Amino acid sequence: MSEKILDIKDLSIRYVTEEETVLAVNGISFSLDKGESIGLVGETGAGKTTTALGIMGLVPDPPGEITSGTIEFEGENLLEYPEKKMREIRGGKISMIFQDPMTSLNPVMPVGDQIREVVLLHNNVSKAEARSRAEEMLEQVGIPKERYDDYPHQFSGGMKQRVIIAIALACSPELLIADEPTTALDVTIQAQVLQLMKALRTQYQTSMILITHDLGVVAKICDKVAVVYAGQIIESGTLKDIYTNKQHPYTIGLFNSLPDIEHETSELKVIKGLVPDPSNLPKGCKFNPRCPYCTPECCENEVEMTALSDTHSVRCIHVGEFDREA
Amino acid sequence: MAKKTRDKNQHHSMVGEVWHQFKKNRNAVIGLIVLCIFIIIAVFAPVIAPYGYDDQDATHTKIAPCREYPFGTDNLGRDVLSRIIHGSRYSLMIGFLAVTISIIAGGILGVLAAFYPKLDNIIMRTMDLFMAIPQMLLAMCIVAALGSSLFNLMLAVGLSSTPQFARVVRASVLSTRGQEYVEAARAIGGSDFNVIVRHIIPNSLAPLIVQATLSMARAIISASALSFLGFGIQAPKPEWGAMLSAGRKYIRQCWWLTVIPGLAIMVVVYALNVVGDGLRDSLDPRLKK
């Protein structure tokens, strides 16, 4: 067994405003070994990004508040860290890539300097050393170092996302959180960026949390998968567990609603209904209003995770009772 | 990040939403109340005021504020309180009508400039030309040319701030015009007029409303300044700026003749400004949660 780098237990985060209380994350637990990568898959509003912000200590407070749980990073609970210590960790040991490459860069600062700034902040090095490190990072993500002094608007979307990856990896973080890193990119560019991320991750032995709604992207670069629905993990396991032996009705529905590129289908199987309003979650299993196998028991009590194997667990009381292909 | 879906039965109109945001801003609400009080005073001035604005009493001149005359009397023995109350009519009316003039003139010019590229350059360069002239000077020229009367004063103040309105409206319309729903409106067979009136104007109003509130404050100051300089309303009409000007001679003996009208101008202008700020914040969709 390799060492555990991140261990999240029972994390709950909510947003309280005058009108309503939004239960964004409701008891999420997962752990990550060194060098491992996990994909958090789910739809808009499932609580994926909030979980990531929780780990980074960036949940806006108010209106956000962490109501329970621990986030252990290298054996220490991040939630007990003072802000000053968190600032050192952010961008240093843990860094994050945001979804939109167009807005994550400072438009009035040369891209090279933006990488150098991160290096200077987290390492005790001279400006010249930091610059050469930044140039090295640019080359690593496939941008010639001659472009160090160019501004973000002189780069295309894919190039900007590369710069952001360079910034995120500049301090050789232990943990990289990537929030929809390729969603804003075109397919052929996405393929380039994914290949780059995969290569760099192997090289740096970085652990990664990939947040996405795209099951194809997860299949390409993750070792483990956690399917998130209404702020809970409803199924988790290795890539193989989830892709070849999915058990939760939501996971099954999610896969079925993708148009298959290899086979012909006349009509897509859809999950009826909508993602529940996080300020007004259903009682019992959060998926019950949309579930084709829902029984009265499903609407009564909270459903706990059931372990199917060492790696695979599901949050469903009827697991194995229904025909998964139907 | 959780996108909040609202309670589906709740009905949210634009006005309702703006008010909801607006009332969170305490200063702005106070400003609005002050403004409402002044409007009520202006409407019912003859009823509220203890004396007429030109009732002279030669036996009671230059009396300092006391119980009988809360704001004192002036050199002709006129009650300052009554004059301030009557004067609120002029100040508010000038502010309101001058801004209406600039909204209409600036609005039309701005919409035309934004919608028809051929007119854009002609209109906007002319506006730039006007903006190069100090506003006060421009207003003075207009009054000097047309003669000093209440209407000409409003016209002068209104026209001199027209270029700002034209710019605000043009910018706002330009950004609305690029929205997809405007293209959609054309795709479903809407005429130019229909698109402008139903889709562009309602969605371009927010910055205009803010500009209008803030301009009203400026218009009141300009009008007062013009009156102070003798270009505006003439004695004995109790315009606040004119009162200030008249009291200037007695500033050493009778401070209240200048301080009171000055305070009145300040309070109204301040109220308008905080209301304008509040409106700007509540109309800005980016600040909505």
Add this chain to the structure above:
Amino acid sequence: MAEILRVEELTKYFNTKNGLLHAVDGVTFSVEEGKTLGIVGESGCGKSTLGRVILHLHERTSGKILFNGEDISEVNAQKLHALRKDMQIIFQDPYASLNPRMTVGNIIAEPLKNYKLTKSKEESEKKVREMMDIVGLADRTYNLYPHELDGGRRQRIGIARALILDPKLVVCDEPVSALDVSIQAQVLNLLMELQKDRGLTYLFITHNLSVVKHISDDITVMYLGQMVEKAESNEIFRHQYHPYTKALISAIPVPKYNAPDNQIILKGEITSPINVGKSCRFAARCPYAKENCFNTEPVLEEVTKDHFVKCHYVKEINGF
């Protein structure tokens, strides 16, 4: 089946500060009534512009547009008004394409007003409610504002607004790309159902290849304003002959465990189609490019039956 839309050598250039932008450059295709033509390409390939030029939301630079056999390349305002009744568009962004100050009912009723199709308010309201039912919008949403609804429902408003005039041709400009996976499937099914019931013809513009395969009869692949490959939908997924199409299809991440990794990773990125010269526009990124590709522009030619490819070396690359 009758041909409903035909475009010939359609071009649209935009004047920019840096020169002529060839957004759409010599595109020719036709669509039969009741069918779906998928137009695929990455951002900046001109696919959205193409749809808008056909609807006269942008005016074309040159070329011909024929609708029901009639030349509509140049129309006056009156004719355009009449034409738009038959040609509608569904937009990508259900947030931006609905006027935030209008209620759902008013948005869907607007086309009826523009064409004075209903005599009374009651009649119009009845029609709107019927249409809402057809696209699956609950009756109680009639008086709500768009921002009170989620993306899927908003897109249904856009669909209802486009279909209430009973158009023949609908341009769908990325209608599902802003939606979540499970909602995307619901909307795709709705679109296909409506096509069956009403005999609609779709021009389906998207960057998502799995979606386009699912819904289209024929597929056209665009690159920098030009068509590079065109064939029947299943055919193009079985055999891609153009190097760009090959890369595009191989780049789709497959949601399967241990999917074979035979991706073709292209070098470089899409450049902007400003001041393009006489060359194959894909040459700079093409793994097979030879000197000739940089000097002469290839033509779109039929390689196998009904399968068109625009490449000099299509035979060598694919070993015909």
